[in-house]
Amino acid sequence: MKKKVLAVVCSLSLLLAVGACKKKQEQPAPQTGMPGQQLPAGHPPMGEQGGAPGGVVMPKGETTVSVPDSVKGKWKGVVLVVEDKATKKSKDYTVNLHSDLKIPDSNLKVEVGDFLPDFKMEGLTITSTSNEPNNPAVRVKVFEDGKEIFKGWLYQKFPTIHPFEHQKYGLALKNGIKKG
Numbered sequence: 001m002k003k004k005v006l007a008v009v010c011s012l013s014l015l016l017a018v019g020a021c022k023k024k025q026e027q028p029a030p031q032t033g034m035p036g037q038q039l040p041a042g043h044p045p046m047g048e049q050g051g052a053p054g055g056v057v058m059p060k061g062e063t064t065v066s067v068p069d070s071v072k073g074k075w076k077g078v079v080l081v082v083e084d085k086a087t088k089k090s091k092d093y094t095v096n097l098h099s100d101l102k103i104p105d106s107n108l109k110v111e112v113g114d115f116l117p118d119f120k121m122e123g124l125t126i127t128s129t130s131n132e133p134n135n136p137a138v139r140v141k142v143f144e145d146g147k148e149i150f151k152g153w154l155y156q157k158f159p160t161i162h163p164f165e166h167q168k169y170g171l172a173l174k175n176g177i178k179k180g
Helices: 002-022
Strands: 064-066 075-084 089-096 099-102 108-116 119-122 125-128 137-144 147-155 169-178
Touching: 075 108, 089 099, 089 108, 089 169, 108 125, 108 169, 137 169, 147 169
Parallel strands: 064 125
Antiparallel strands: 075 089, 075 169, 099 108, 108 137, 119 125, 137 147
């Protein structure tokens, strides 16, 4: 009797193991956490080989920004929100593209670069997939006492992705401003 029970248990265990193997499904390509970027199909999941801390996988090399003709000259500036963390007060500043904003009563200067209304990163190329504000982002550099302390993109819809971090001030993209 014990042999029959043992045989049944072993058979069921074997069936369950085979069934579990067959139920493995193909997983969708994981997101990198960056707006507009997805890992290529077949890439190891985040956290495995090639994955950077936080799961963001960046290709090696220098990134380039390509502003499409459909976007060039269509946007004149951005509205940046500057927060004083001590007073919990925020103020909006309108800044032209490729110009500077000196934050009043501080030693901070923000250089505003390119604005991409529909930010997308493919490999090492950063571009805009359309002229519609689907995923607005602006490239900025922040200087404190003349020293660069931040260089990157501010995302309107994803303000916590690669944010500007400072002990006293917060900086965010509110929106882009179209020409005309």
